[in-house]
Amino acid sequence: MNRLRTQVGIVGAGPAGLTLGRLLHRAGIEAVVLENRSRDYVEHRIRAGVLEQGTVDLLRELGVSKRMDREGIVHDGIYLQFAGKRHHLPMRELTGRSITIWGQTEIVKDLIVARLADGEPLLFEVDEVAVHDLESERPRITFRHEGEAHELACDVIAGCDGSHGVCRPAIPAGVLSEYSREYPFGWLGILAEAPPSSDELVYTHTPDGFALLSLRSPSLSRSYLQVDHDEDLGAWPDERIWAELQRRTALEGWTLVEGPILEKGVTGMRSHVVEPMRHGNLFLAGDAAHIVPPTGAKGLNLAIHDVRLLGEALVEWYGSGSRALLDAYSETCLRRVWRCEHFSWWMTTMLHRLPGDDPFDLKLQLSQLRHVTTSEAAATMLAENYVGLENV
Numbered sequence: 001m002n003r004l005r006t007q008v009g010i011v012g013a014g015p016a017g018l019t020l021g022r023l024l025h026r027a028g029i030e031a032v033v034l035e036n037r038s039r040d041y042v043e044h045r046i047r048a049g050v051l052e053q054g055t056v057d058l059l060r061e062l063g064v065s066k067r068m069d070r071e072g073i074v075h076d077g078i079y080l081q082f083a084g085k086r087h088h089l090p091m092r093e094l095t096g097r098s099i100t101i102w103g104q105t106e107i108v109k110d111l112i113v114a115r116l117a118d119g120e121p122l123l124f125e126v127d128e129v130a131v132h133d134l135e136s137e138r139p140r141i142t143f144r145h146e147g148e149a150h151e152l153a154c155d156v157i158a159g160c161d162g163s164h165g166v167c168r169p170a171i172p173a174g175v176l177s178e179y180s181r182e183y184p185f186g187w188l189g190i191l192a193e194a195p196p197s198s199d200e201l202v203y204t205h206t207p208d209g210f211a212l213l214s215l216r217s218p219s220l221s222r223s224y225l226q227v228d229h230d231e232d233l234g235a236w237p238d239e240r241i242w243a244e245l246q247r248r249t250a251l252e253g254w255t256l257v258e259g260p261i262l263e264k265g266v267t268g269m270r271s272h273v274v275e276p277m278r279h280g281n282l283f284l285a286g287d288a289a290h291i292v293p294p295t296g297a298k299g300l301n302l303a304i305h306d307v308r309l310l311g312e313a314l315v316e317w318y319g320s321g322s323r324a325l326l327d328a329y330s331e332t333c334l335r336r337v338w339r340c341e342h343f344s345w346w347m348t349t350m351l352h353r354l355p356g357d358d359p360f361d362l363k364l365q366l367s368q369l370r371h372v373t374t375s376e377a378a379a380t381m382l383a384e385n386y387v388g389l390e391n392v
């Protein structure tokens, strides 16, 4: 057994783990990042792509925004389409803030390059990761790497290993409260070599279900269709996907541009939160602690927000010896988590075809959509949540 020592052991090299590693490095705090997948895999896992202003600002502060600033696309609004009409929601006009379209994969690539350039430890393809002695002053992570067994002694462990990781399940039974909501639908997402058909994202409500037109770059569009949560992807050849997208987004005088589909997949949707986001010296961040349905574009932004707070708390602790921010970490994070959980649930239930096709539900959805597209107060409520609330 090879015995190693660091200040902060970070499990997971997704956006949360890598951003935390960068924050700590900039503050002179040692960390080791352990990732069970290959570098190639984590750099090509297509996921989120809508960044709140606060996320953009943090990436800038951390010196990993050069490509994002050059190639990211700033959007000042979104469209909501229902009952055959498309309505613009001018988020910047309503809130003073915008969103930036920039893929999670690109953020991950830049954070990996920065960490390796700094010569900071980041190990890919680690196996048998396990966390121990979480309630002690010296929690440990054991793992195998390149055939050798290692033990990493830490002051603190950051569980940034996503919803299927090992950190959350290592917390003893009875400690965590779990809150969940399963949705009986999922999103079929495609990445297509086709220029975006709209200048901003289009969220559509139709009697046949929800669709979203998004993008990754001026030549790559990303689109989603509401499907069953366990939909068989094999039943969706490319022609059927395009035909359904055309049908759900149709608008007179406007055309949806098609192109070769480069990637497609079905993701089930759920809401999930565990409380507290800490056990002893294990701190959970990002998807390891909470999942939101993607309708509000919050998953990635929440993960980054968690580690900003965790980073600040660790800097305070190592700097002044005060554990005040660390002790407040879970409660502070959960305030924003629950705001985003509510917003994501609200957007999801407003825009999707709901189980049972109850006409009462449909009338409520259309009333809500009319309200947010005609009342400035209601539109501002949606917009400020979408761009990211500042003081939550």
Ligand SMILES: Cc1cc2nc3c(=O)[nH]c(=O)nc-3n(C[C@H](O)[C@H](O)[C@H](O)COP(=O)(O)OP(=O)(O)OC[C@H]3O[C@@H](n4cnc5c(N)ncnc54)[C@H](O)[C@@H]3O)c2cc1C
Binding pocket: 011, 012, 013, 014, 015, 016, 017, 034, 035, 036, 037, 042, 046, 047, 048, 049, 050, 104, 126, 129, 160, 161, 162, 163, 164, 165, 166, 267, 285, 286, 287, 288, 294, 296, 297, 298, 299, 300, 301, 303
């Ligand atoms: C298919 C899909 C599409 C999504 N689309 C959107 C979207 O459009 N908008 C949006 O806002 N959000 C979206 N999300 C959510 C968003 O991508 C996540 O919220 C975000 O990735 C959270 O970052 P994270 O770092 O907390 O977790 P992750 O990105 O999951 O990173 C966790 C890392 O830990 C690693 N890991 C897991 N187990 C171990 C272990 N035992 N040892 C070491 N490492 C481990 C994983 O390989 C991974 O690299 C999507 C998620 C999925 C799954």
